[in-house]
Amino acid sequence: DQQVKQNSPSLSVQEGRISILNCDYTNSMFDYFLWYKKYPAEGPTFLISISSIKDKNEDGRFTVFLNKSAKHLSLHIVPSQPGDSAVYFCAARRTGANNLFFGTGTRLTVIP
Amino acid sequence: KAGVTQTPRYLIKTRGQQVTLSCSPISGHRSVSWYQQTPGQGLQFLFEYFSETQRNKGNFPGRFSGRQFSNSRSEMNVSTLELGDSALYLCASSLRTGGTTGELFFGEGSRLTVL
Numbered sequence: 001d002q003q004v005k006q007n008s009p010s011l012s013v014q015e016g017r018i019s020i021l022n023c024d025y026t027n028s029m030f031d032y033f034l035w036y037k038k039y040p041a042e043g044p045t046f047l048i049s050i051s052s053i054k055d056k057n058e059d060g061r062f063t064v065f066l067n068k069s070a071k072h073l074s075l076h077i078v079p080s081q082p083g084d085s086a087v088y089f090c091a092a093r094r095t096g097a098n099n100l101f102f103g104t105g106t107r108l109t110v111i112p
Numbered sequence: 113k114a115g116v117t118q119t120p121r122y123l124i125k126t127r128g129q130q131v132t133l134s135c136s137p138i139s140g141h142r143s144v145s146w147y148q149q150t151p152g153q154g155l156q157f158l159f160e161y162f163s164e165t166q167r168n169k170g171n172f173p174g175r176f177s178g179r180q181f182s183n184s185r186s187e188m189n190v191s192t193l194e195l196g197d198s199a200l201y202l203c204a205s206s207l208r209t210g211g212t213t214g215e216l217f218f219g220e221g222s223r224l225t226v227l
Contacts (some may be wrong), residue, residue, distance in 0.1 A: 002154075034215065039174065043116070043202055043218030044155070089155065098143060099168050100216060104154035 003027045004092050005101035014111050019077040021106050023090030026071065030092040034100065035075050037065060038087045047088070048075070080110045114139065116219035118203050124225045130191040133222045137184050137205030143167075144186040145216060146178060149200040158201075161186050190224075198226045 005024045013019045031052040043064075050057040050064045050073070057064050060069035063076045077084055085106045091100040117136040125131050146158040157170035161180035178188040184205075190197055200208050200223050204216035 006154075036218075041220065043204075045218070046215045049215065077175045093153075097168060098162075099145060099157045099160055099170070100155075101157070102147075102155035104152070 002056070002104070003030075004090055004101045004103040006088075006090055006106050008106050009104070010107045012109045012111060013080045015082055019075075019080045019084065019108055019110070021075040021088050021108065022075075023073045023075075024071055024104055025073075025092050025101075027092070027094065027101070028071070030101070031095045032067060032093040033092070034041070034091045035062075036089040036091060036102075038089060038105070043073075044089055052070045072099050077108075080108075080109045082110045082112050084108060085110050116203055116205050116217055118201075118219035118222050120222055121220065122223050122225075123195075124227060125193050126227050127193055127195060130189060130195050131193060131224060132187055132189045133201055133203075135186045135188075135203030135205075135219060137186070137203075138217055141205035141207055141217070142184050143206045144180055144184065145204045145206070146188050147188070147202045147204065148172075149202055149221070150198075155202065158188065193226045195226050198224060200224075 034049040035047040037047045038044040048059050048062045066073045087105045089105045090103040122218045143162045145160040149155045149157045160168040164180045175191045180186045200221040202221045204218045206216050
């Protein structure tokens with residue numbers, strides 16, 4: 001039972017344009033959401049997060065939007081750079097728990 | 113500050129064997145979690161240890177077990193290996209305080225191939 005879903009396995013974007021990665025979840029008990037980035041042969045690295053009490057969080061070129069009513073979040077990367085090419089995982093955490101539920105990932109390719 | 117260290121990085125086993133993977137968390141981190149990554153399933157939570165106690169467990173059979181030592185280092189064991197156990201096993205550490213952001217710091221993983 002996949003509680004966090006990333007329905008797009010891959011995305012290609014031109015350098016300098018916006019990348020939008022989407023994520024849906026089913027569990028209304030999730031109160032914290034995170035995005036991780038993973039390069040081949042490396043472990044995932046934390047990118048940005050958002051609490052369920054907010055609808056937007058921004059960090060440099062990265063912005064995460066949360067729509068609780070739709071149980072949907074998205075990661076915007078502006079402008080996209082070739083070094084952003086990686087697999088991006090959306091993750092969610094329930095109140096009081098420390099384990100994360102991950103999506104299956106979206107492979108982003110930024111074309112120079 | 114040293115990151116999360118996992119050993120071995122790569123290993124090959126045959127069906128029916130057992131395997132032990134090791135994880136050293138970031139200094140000062142007392143929580144260690146294990147995840148299994150497979151191509152079709154993404155990252156699946158195995159279990160979490162904090163202060164040598166298993167605090168949470170994912171939906172995996174009893175063949176998967178783990179433990180944590182007093183220095184916060186952790187090991188996971190998989191017994192009676194099956195072909196489907198071939199995966200990247202990731203260890204993550206965190207501070208796990210009341211105000212935690214939920215951020216996990218991952219190691220590079222141990223890639224297990226079962227033949």
